[in-house]
Amino acid sequence: MKNIDRRNFIKKTALIGAGMSLGRLFSSNASNDVLFEPNDRYMGGFKAPKLDTVRIALIGVGARGSSHAIQLASIAGTEIIAICDLYEDLAKSSALKCTHIGKGLRHKHIGTYYGDEDQWKVMLEETKPDAVFIATNWNNHALMAIATMKKGAHAFVEVPIAVTLEEMWEIVFASEQTQKHCMMMENVNYGREELLYLNMCRQGVIGELLHAEASYIHDLREQMYNVDRGTGSWRTYHYAKRNGNLYPTHGLGPVAQYMNLVRGEDNFSSLVSFSTLALGRKYFAEKNFPKAHKWNQINYTGGDLNTSIIKTTMGRTIMIQWDETSPRPYTRHNLIQGTKGTLAGFPTRVSLEGGVEGVTEDHHNWVQGDHLEKIYEKYEHPLYVRLGKLSEKMGGHGGKDFMMLFRIVECLRQGEPLDQNVYEGCFWSAVSPLSERSVEQGGTPQVFPDFTRGEWKRTHPLTIIK
Structure with missing residues (x-):
């Protein structure tokens, strides 16, 4: 996607709710400031450069995020470097549990961020992770995923990936522009x-x-x-x-x-x-x-x-x-x-x-x-x-969560497309x-x-x- 006014594009795509297809938006009758060209940054089969060790940060460690933190810490080739939550007790509790995994050899210095609603932004800026796992209020998913990619990290977002069509378009554009993965974690x-x-x-x-x-x-x-x-x-x-x-x-x-x-x-x-x-x-x-x-x-x-x-x-x-x-x-x-x-x-x-x-x-x-x-x-x-068998042992909705997280880490380390x-x-x-x-x-x-x-x-x- 080149030579395109993204704000105007997203505004126009809102017309889909009234029955207008994207094909019509790109017809000869479309306004001159929306020019469709072949997309040379398409992310459908995207392979990111291999990561020997995946340096991971998490935003939101309540019921879902805390489980993700522990399971990610258990997978070879990961390093949990930062955890952010609104609540101090949740952030510190998850960090402590991750530190104990692997006898404290892999997850030694986990930064904890909490208290202020913008601390996740500080975390991204200070720690510069390779991948960020987001398990927060649905309304925050798109905002955090987009910011994550723009800071140079792959984004992994709990369901749904976003709430509005406009947010979804922004996620797509950010992923293509930054050449970073943005995967919705559909564990089922x-x-x-x-x-x-x-x-x-x-x-x-x-x-x-x-x-x-x-x-x-x-x-x-x-x-x-x-x-x-x-x-x-x-x-x-x-x-x-x-x-x-x-x-x-x-x-x-x-x-x-x-x-x-x-x-x-x-x-x-x-x-x-x-x-x-x-x-x-x-x-x-x-x-x-x-x-x-x-x-x-x-x-x-x-x-x-x-x-x-x-x-x-x-x-x-x-x-x-x-x-x-x-x-x-x-x-x-x-x-x-x-x-x-x-x-x-x-x-x-x-x-x-x-x-x-x-x-x-x-x-x-x-x-x-x-x-x-x-x-x-x-x-x-x-x-x-x-x-x-390993996934069933590790748990998370009968093992689905662990298998999903294992595959994410495996694909990132091997430089393969995500599932x-x-x-x-x-x-x-x-x-x-x-x-x-x-x-x-x-x-x-x-x-x-x-x-x-x-x-x-x-x-x-x-x-x-x-």
Whole structure:
């Protein structure tokens, strides 16, 4: 991307919510101050120079960040050099735990920054890390990631990568300009089931892919007890004021990679979205907090459950659901359907045309439970074969967190492309603002911005399958 007024470009791309595609923005009718040229700084398969030792800083060491700190400190080839948090006790506690790992030989001098909201900026300036891991309030993700890259470090951001489309464009531009990675840390892509299904899809076991279902159904109302500090203290306001799918990536990330979306084969095209009534949070607040409590002074407008449908460039469909309010069991759906069979999650199930030898005779019955052993023996993902037992031992959502962090460090040290690029993080996160617009407009289709400007067609599929 050259010769472009970025501010004007981002302003113009906001028109996407009204149904204008990026293709039209770059047509002959586009204003003269927006000139599209081939992007010679494209980050789709970017390989950064090798790092013998990855010098790491962390911003935010609450529930997620503190776990990341300990696991990163446990991985060979890392050095934790700085930790920042608003709260002194969290910063110092994480630093102390990291120092003890490796008998204090690798993480000797960990700087701690806390107390002031701008201390993370001081940390970046003083310590000059190679990589920064960001696990803070969603509203800070884009700001911190962009500043990190501009200071010369790779940025690794908890989900979502950003809250608005404008922020996502700024992240893309910063990554391309600085030639630094910016990866959204979607840990679910490293689950055993998700890796198994990715391998099966790549091998054509279920034929041509047609449809997927993804969700994040997780009752998290108890977070509202974090009134002054912790996740609920800021996340509750998102639930109350925003009406759409606010947390799409856990379910969407894996199925997007099954379909090779944004990676040469297919891409996101448009989305429609609808939300239910907003009742559950209000009822929970009334039941569990005094009448004068601040949670009972909020007008909750975000629907309890959101259902969105994505249409891809090839014509495939993806149903995404989100509900962190209703009293129901956890699920991510994780369903991928093809012309020769269907793979589904929660519980793990496989149905193949013609059946599975020695288990089922046809596709009318699921292969599940102990009978899945034949499937795992044949299609276990090579990454899980290599790291599965170690990851389960190290923990973090059943080992997904550790495997993700291990792969990040491995790619940085070997100078290989990351498993998830900056564009994927933006496409997956874009579901939130697009769904909010669609809900507000009564389900009107919303066109996805093409953060790659057409370059996705030359991006190779994920290469961890040999």
